[in-house]
Amino acid sequence: MASCDMPMWSVADKAVVTLEGLGTAEQPHPLQRTFITEQAMQCGYCVSGILISAAALLKRNPSPTEAEVRAALDRNLCRCGSHNRMV
Ligand code: FES
Structure with missing residues (x-):
């Protein structure tokens, strides 16, 4: 879920993974690497949101098609136009 439109109270009893929980500098997540x-x-x-969206996609679908990747990242805007390299 995008944190910008997610009230904190709605995740009070949920596990929340942010970019900081994805990997470390010493052991980055495969997506980060x-x-x-x-x-x-x-x-x-834009990378924090894109990495979290991509990690969530891969968690529910380990082998997505390119179309599924593009759909999963559709709400993440990259003003630099780096979407194609990210996909
Ligand atoms: S790399 Fe996405 S906004 Fe710059």
Whole structure:
């Protein structure tokens, strides 16, 4: 869920994973490692939301099609136009 339209009270009894919980500098999540290796981002402003959305997609669907990836990231806007590299 996008944190910008999610009231805190609605997740009071839920587990919440943020980017900080995805990986560490020493042990980045495979998505984080791949974004770095592939130089997928430009300014990085959008990356937190995109990584969390992508991780959520892969958790529920480990082998998504390109169309499913694009649909899952549809609400995450990248002003640098880096969507294609991220996909
Ligand atoms: S990399 Fe700059 S907004 Fe996405």
